[in-house]
Amino acid sequence: MSQPVIHKLETESHVADALATYIADLSAKFIAANGSFSVVLSGGTLIDTLRKLLEPPYIKSIDWSKWLIFFLDERVVPLDHPDSNYKLAYDGFLSKVPIPKSNIYPIKENLSPEEAADEYEQRLKQLVSNGTLKKSPTTGFAKLDLMLVGMGPDGHIASLFCWHFQRFEKKKWVTFITDSPKPPPPRITFTFPLINSADQIAMVVTGEDAADAVKVALGEHASFGYPLPVQKVKPEGKLTWFLDSEATSGLK
Numbered sequence: 001m002s003q004p005v006i007h008k009l010e011t012e013s014h015v016a017d018a019l020a021t022y023i024a025d026l027s028a029k030f031i032a033a034n035g036s037f038s039v040v041l042s043g044g045t046l047i048d049t050l051r052k053l054l055e056p057p058y059i060k061s062i063d064w065s066k067w068l069i070f071f072l073d074e075r076v077v078p079l080d081h082p083d084s085n086y087k088l089a090y091d092g093f094l095s096k097v098p099i100p101k102s103n104i105y106p107i108k109e110n111l112s113p114e115e116a117a118d119e120y121e122q123r124l125k126q127l128v129s130n131g132t133l134k135k136s137p138t139t140g141f142a143k144l145d146l147m148l149v150g151m152g153p154d155g156h157i158a159s160l161f162c163w164h165f166q167r168f169e170k171k172k173w174v175t176f177i178t179d180s181p182k183p184p185p186p187r188i189t190f191t192f193p194l195i196n197s198a199d200q201i202a203m204v205v206t207g208e209d210a211a212d213a214v215k216v217a218l219g220e221h222a223s224f225g226y227p228l229p230v231q232k233v234k235p236e237g238k239l240t241w242f243l244d245s246e247a248t249s250g251l252k
């Protein structure tokens with residue numbers, strides 16, 4: 001991994017502006033190179049921080065028809081449930097841009113968490129086999145173009161939490177958890193080997209609640225102690241942080 005790029009911005013609105021420019025540039029670059037742009041969405045506050053993409057110039061300049069949308073983690077609930085990350089993303093972002101429905105990959109409903117994780121992993125593998133997605137020559141996992149990653153105040157990313165074994169998974173692409181410390185308990189999640197096979201990862205972190213975990217991840221003693229899940233984000237491509245002044249308030 002190259003050295004992370006860290007954007008320390010003043011407000012959440014500045015983060016939203018910088019993130020929109022970054023995503024639009026990557027969209028143009030990947031579509032020119034490969035004819036598509038695979039984007040992985042987190043849930044949580046990230047979805048609202050994407051709002052500037054819904055405005056000019058991006059809403060018209062981005063070739064939305066070439067986007068492929070995946071979910072970094074998902075709560076195992078119906079897709080129209082208030083806890084669903086798909087619903088959050090659909091209501092706040094996906095319903096407002098012309099991405100073809102067939103290019104959006106939500107989890108399958110009415111499956112157990114284990115079945116839903118296996119099914120999502122098989123679908124990703126199928127998309128690699130048929131050439132829709134690239135494969136990392138280093139790890140053999142899918143190589144998604146861009147993962148947009150949020151972080152909880154406890155330093156969790158996706159549904160990979162401290163003190164939960166899913167964070168140590170080495171073989172599976174997608175795994176499940178039935179006792180998530182943050183509700184709802186049943187979820188599926190990309191694993192670290194899949195996450196870290198990405199070409200680009202944007203860590204998008206705003207708000208005072210995140211300050212302690214940001215200090216652990218990026219502060220001067222970042223390499224000491226038991227790592228938070230966020231500290232295991234080390235893509236083979238590039239890592240770019242987008243932070244507001246509240247999230248960086250614990251840094252010197």
Ligand SMILES: O=C1O[C@H](COP(=O)(O)O)[C@@H](O)[C@H](O)[C@H]1O
Pocket residue numbers: 041042043044045046072073074085149150151152153156157158159182
């Ligand atoms: O539960 C989840 O939490 C994280 C962080 O959410 P935030 O609201 O603190 O930004 C989110 O990235 C993840 O996708 C979601 O399922």
